[in-house]
């Protein structure tokens with residue numbers, strides 16, 4: 222990969238309406254969006270704006286989507302990188318990438334920095350198998366230095382995502398760093414129904430489609446799995462030269478996605 226993040230950050234068009242369910246998480250992040258929009262309103266009374274929030278939850282539940290929606294709502298640039306990008310980097314490269322990222326973010330503030338899979342860099346010392354320990358520690362230390370190096374009124378909000386909060390170095394969770402934690406669980410039946418509705422929008426569905434039934438048939442599915450089902454169903458129906466996507470196509474798609482998930486679980490086990 223040539224670059225870990227786009228120079229100058231990306232402009233995102235995603236908003237909260239693209240994020241279905243996650244009502245509690247949305248309320249929490251709306252506050253952060255408001256900090257980005259009106260920092261002075263908060264600092265005027267002497268309060269310190271938080272620097273970062275950790276989004277905790279299983280894969281595919283919309284952590285990245287929510288982070289992007291925050292940038293879209295606040296209309297600020299979005300810088301992102303993934304902890305796994307740092308795996309197998311040459312000595313010194315990880316730390317200098319982090320330094321470079323924060324330098325750009327300071328120039329573009331207010332903005333959001335999003336670090337996906339932060340556990341790949343932020344594991345408690347001595348517990349990482351993926352990266353040479355020294356190099357990972359250098360990268361983590363640089364991240365801590367950068368986070369400590371700016372005040373809350375700089376207009377940079379750092380979001381990080383993980384599904385393994387238990388392995389994180391406690392230094393990351395200290396006040397003034399990722400002191401807010403937002404949990405994002407797999408959706409319940411109502412959440413799944415809402416996610417289906419978002420992903421059905423671009424699809425030509427038959428009038429008899431029962432969305433609640435689809436939600437009931439997909440326990441344990443994350444948002445990413447549901448997005449996958451909707452797309453598969455459309456492809457299955459197209460292959461049969463149909464004019465619209467029917468319940469049966471969705472059922473076939475659900476079976477296919479369940480098959481895929483089972484395979485993935487087998488490989489992990």
Ligand code: ATP
Nearest residue numbers: 239240241280281282283284285286416444445448
């Ligand atoms: P990972 O930990 O694997 O990076 P993640 O939690 O960041 O996963 P996303 O990348 O945000 O998950 O989700 C992948 C895709 O799944 C999204 O781009 C979106 O299409 C769909 N999706 C997930 N959750 C939702 C949701 N709550 N509402 C609408 N779409 C969703």
